[in-house]
Amino acid sequence: xxxxxxxxxxxxxxxxxxxxxxxxxxxxxxxxxxxxxxxxxxxxxxxxxxxxxxxxxxxxxxxxxxxxxxxxxxxxxxxxxxxxxxxxxxxxxxxxxxxxxxxxxxxxxxxxxxxxxxxxxxxxxxxxxxxxxxxxxxxxxxxxxxxxxxxxxxxxxxxxxxxxxxxxxxxxxxxxxxxxxxxxxxxxxxxxxxxxxxxxxxxxxxxxxxxxxxxxxxxxxxxxxxxxxxxxxxxxxxxxxxxxxxxxxxxxxxxxxxxxxxxxxxxxxxxxxxxxxxxxxx
Amino acid sequence: xxxxxxxxxxxxxxxxxxxxxxxxxxxxxxxxxxxxxxxxxxxxxxxxxxxxxxxxxxxxxxxxxxxxxxxxxxxxxxxxxxxxxxxxxxxxxxxxxxxxxxxxxxxxxxxxxxxxxxxxxxxxxxxxxxxxxxxxxxxxxxxxxxxxxxxxxxxxxxxxxxxxxxxxxxxxxxxxxxxxxxxxxxxxxxxxxxxxxxxxxxxxxxxxxxxxxxxxxxxxxxxxxxxxxxxxxxxxxxxxxxxxxxxxxxxxxxxxxxxxxxxxxxxxxxxxxxxxxxxxxx
Numbered sequence: 001x002x003x004x005x006x007x008x009x010x011x012x013x014x015x016x017x018x019x020x021x022x023x024x025x026x027x028x029x030x031x032x033x034x035x036x037x038x039x040x041x042x043x044x045x046x047x048x049x050x051x052x053x054x055x056x057x058x059x060x061x062x063x064x065x066x067x068x069x070x071x072x073x074x075x076x077x078x079x080x081x082x083x084x085x086x087x088x089x090x091x092x093x094x095x096x097x098x099x100x101x102x103x104x105x106x107x108x109x110x111x112x113x114x115x116x117x118x119x120x121x122x123x124x125x126x127x128x129x130x131x132x133x134x135x136x137x138x139x140x141x142x143x144x145x146x147x148x149x150x151x152x153x154x155x156x157x158x159x160x161x162x163x164x165x166x167x168x169x170x171x172x173x174x175x176x177x178x179x180x181x182x183x184x185x186x187x188x189x190x191x192x193x194x195x196x197x198x199x200x201x202x203x204x205x206x207x208x209x210x211x212x213x214x215x216x217x218x219x220x221x222x223x224x225x226x227x228x229x230x231x232x233x234x235x236x237x238x239x240x241x242x243x244x245x246x247x248x249x250x251x252x253x254x255x256x257x258x259x260x261x262x263x264x265x266x267x268x269x270x271x272x273x274x275x276x277x278x279x280x281x282x
Numbered sequence: 283x284x285x286x287x288x289x290x291x292x293x294x295x296x297x298x299x300x301x302x303x304x305x306x307x308x309x310x311x312x313x314x315x316x317x318x319x320x321x322x323x324x325x326x327x328x329x330x331x332x333x334x335x336x337x338x339x340x341x342x343x344x345x346x347x348x349x350x351x352x353x354x355x356x357x358x359x360x361x362x363x364x365x366x367x368x369x370x371x372x373x374x375x376x377x378x379x380x381x382x383x384x385x386x387x388x389x390x391x392x393x394x395x396x397x398x399x400x401x402x403x404x405x406x407x408x409x410x411x412x413x414x415x416x417x418x419x420x421x422x423x424x425x426x427x428x429x430x431x432x433x434x435x436x437x438x439x440x441x442x443x444x445x446x447x448x449x450x451x452x453x454x455x456x457x458x459x460x461x462x463x464x465x466x467x468x469x470x471x472x473x474x475x476x477x478x479x480x481x482x483x484x485x486x487x488x489x490x491x492x493x494x495x496x497x498x499x500x501x502x503x504x505x506x507x508x509x510x511x512x513x514x515x516x517x518x519x520x521x522x523x524x525x526x527x528x529x530x531x532x533x534x535x536x537x538x539x540x541x542x543x544x545x546x547x548x549x550x551x552x553x554x555x556x557x558x559x560x561x562x563x564x
Binding site for chain 1: 314316431534
């Protein structure tokens with residue numbers, strides 16, 4: 001009986017927290033990790049683009065690296081592209097969302113859970129759907145500053161840089177818990193719905209109100225993957241003015257037109273109007 | 283005499299600050315703006331990738347949109363891909379680096395200038411080179427949190443979210459001015475080397491030490507473009523353990539292998555070792 005090669009995929013390197021959890025549980029296994037860093041970050045891209053990128057990445061791991069089991073160690077790709085990946089390859093594929101929701105169900109007594117994640121993961125409402133399937137009510141919040149703060153290494157709360165991160169976390173969690181209270185929710189679990197967040201776990205645990213447990217999707221996914229792989233082996237194997245009327249302005253974007261339209265005007269000082277999607281074949 | 287179509291290109295939408303400045307100066311002109319948002323951000327990518335993406339984007343503006351003059355409203359692309367863009371198209375191409383350095387020369391009496399920008403722009407040392415050509419000594423610092431803070435909209439210093447940004451700016455500028463003092467520099471100019479930073483100008487002006495003027499590359503580039511276009515018209519127109527010895531780990535990335543190797547280990551908890559570059563044709 002041999003251990004299969006396990007392919008682990010992420011848009012960047014945050015998924016290494018999942019790989020770390022897998023290595024801790026299966027130190028004898030073979031792993032192939034792919035970070036699609038050329039096309040990073042997925043969090044700001046459309047579902048269509050993420051699905052194409054993720055499917056190509058999954059095929060690389062299966063066809064060229066011989067992966068017999070895939071773990072999608074990326075919340076965004078799990079949220080938006082799990083179906084596309086499962087269609088693109090013939091091996092079992094596990095994302096991080098459902099294991100996170102299952103772990104939340106085991107941890108929650110009230111049935112109400114909070115989820116923090118990237119913009120794209122939250123907009124997909126994948127955690128809300130997965131939690132509902134577990135009989136849970138979920139409230140999600142996008143926390144886009146946390147990834148760059150982790151990548152900047154501002155994660156030590158005892159020094160000024162880390163105090164900035166602690167304040168960002170305080171602001172995000174205050175908004176989230178206020179929203180939850182306004183909706184009549186009584187949450188007792190906070191799910192970390194991004195593979196960068198485990199590096200902030202001590203700060204997050206210090207910041208959550210008493211009575212709320214922190215659940216890590218990366219650990220939950222690694223647990224689920226080990227369970228599934230062992231099972232297989234057992235079975236044998238704001239309103240803005242228009243641009244000045246005399247200005248002829250055409251705006252184009254290769255993706256994320258909605259984000260461009262929403263945020264672009266803040267930079268331009270005028271409404272950017274309708275942004276056209278162009279394909280550069282990238 | 284007709285006004286030429288001016289193509290304005292950025293990896294995202296920050297370059298709209300340059301377009302804004304251009305529109306203010308040439309309200310009658312025709313503009314075509316392209317944000318290569320599918321492949322955003324350029325700031326974390328390799329020179330080779332940025333050059334390919336930027337050249338494709340420039341060709342789109344010239345060949346498909348009829349641009350007769352190109353403004354590269356992206357410090358990263360200007361720093362890393364200006365030559366590639368100039369080779370790819372036959373129209374005049376203006377970046378933001380040289381105009382920023384020229385404006386710094388006009389503003390500086392001491393000849394020592396500070397530059398803040400993205401990681402990739404700083405690593406290129408394009409501002410140092412351009413400033414040296416102007417007889418200036420430049421000290422550059424990467425400030426990677428400023429772009430996501432702007433994109434999160436935390437730009438009002440009177441409320442808690444903006445106070446976070448003000449503290450981030452204070453930390454970055456304190457590091458930069460301490461480094462400058464240690465090098466014996468006496469800077470009197472701070473160049474904003476990223477098109478997102480104009481939105482932080484009031485906070486940056488409040489944070490710089492007395493006697494330091496803030497210079498905006500976006501405005502400087504718009505001035506230079508107008509000058510150049512009018513001229514044409516006039517002429518007629520951290521040490522880590524290895525992975526456990528029984529673990530077989532292969533890491534792949536589609537780009538930015540150095541960044542993956544440097545930062546990835548923090549997530550994995552082990553050295554990621556040698557990361558292999560793979561091309562998915564993206």
